Amino acid sequence: MTIESLTLDPVTVQKLSGVTTATLTTVLLKKGLRNVWIRGTKPLKPGQARVVGRAFTLRFVPMREDLATPASWGAPISTRSAVEAMPAGCIAVVDAMGVTDAGIFGDILCARMQKRQVAGLVTDGVIRDRDGVVGTGLPVWCQGTAAPASAASLTFVNWQEPIACGGVAVFPNDIMVVDTDGAVLIPADLLDAVVEAAVEQEQLEGWIMSEVNQGAVLTGLYPPNEANKARYEAWAKTVR
Structure with a gap:
């Protein structure tokens, strides 16, 4: 069962847009949380503005030949279906297990996310079609790029469930703040x-x-x- 997406108060978004991720890690450290910075997430494009939003999670597992096929891209459980479930203002947080030899998303999926007003994409993996993705205007934080499609190394299994991304436990509707220093998670219950x-x-x-x-x-x-x-x-x- 997937978890319903929640919206984030615009006032909260405005306040957090003025706070650096460095400051947030200090504040969270004082509250006893040390493992909140997602490893392996760098801005795809220099100068990307800070983004704030609730986490919309996606999860990949290792590739299995009978499941990770081109035909799977049209299945009910697919990255395409996940994109269509993303609400405006969310940040897609993708568990790619740190795999760097297959791009989880390319320019077409990122263009659709931009049209759906998704605030950004964060993954511990990589993307493909770099120039096209940059051209969509969608802010992306990842480990880099790779030409092969996700099915070359990964199997997509679900969205809006707890994931591990860059060594951090991310639950749907946690709050993400992402800037030039990377992505930091704020647990939903500690937001205020x-x-x-x-x-x-x-x-x-x-x-x-x-x-x-x-x-x-x-x-x-x-x-x-x-x-x-x-x-x-x-x-x-x-x-x-």
């Missing part, structure tokens, strides 16, 4: 607490950076001691 802490952390670090640019030393500033905390709080009141 993480957003509040992350926005505050981003503001604090912005203030610290301004102090550093003015020549301040790091000791007692990063992290701030009591005196600098008081200075920051006084400053923060003027911008809230």
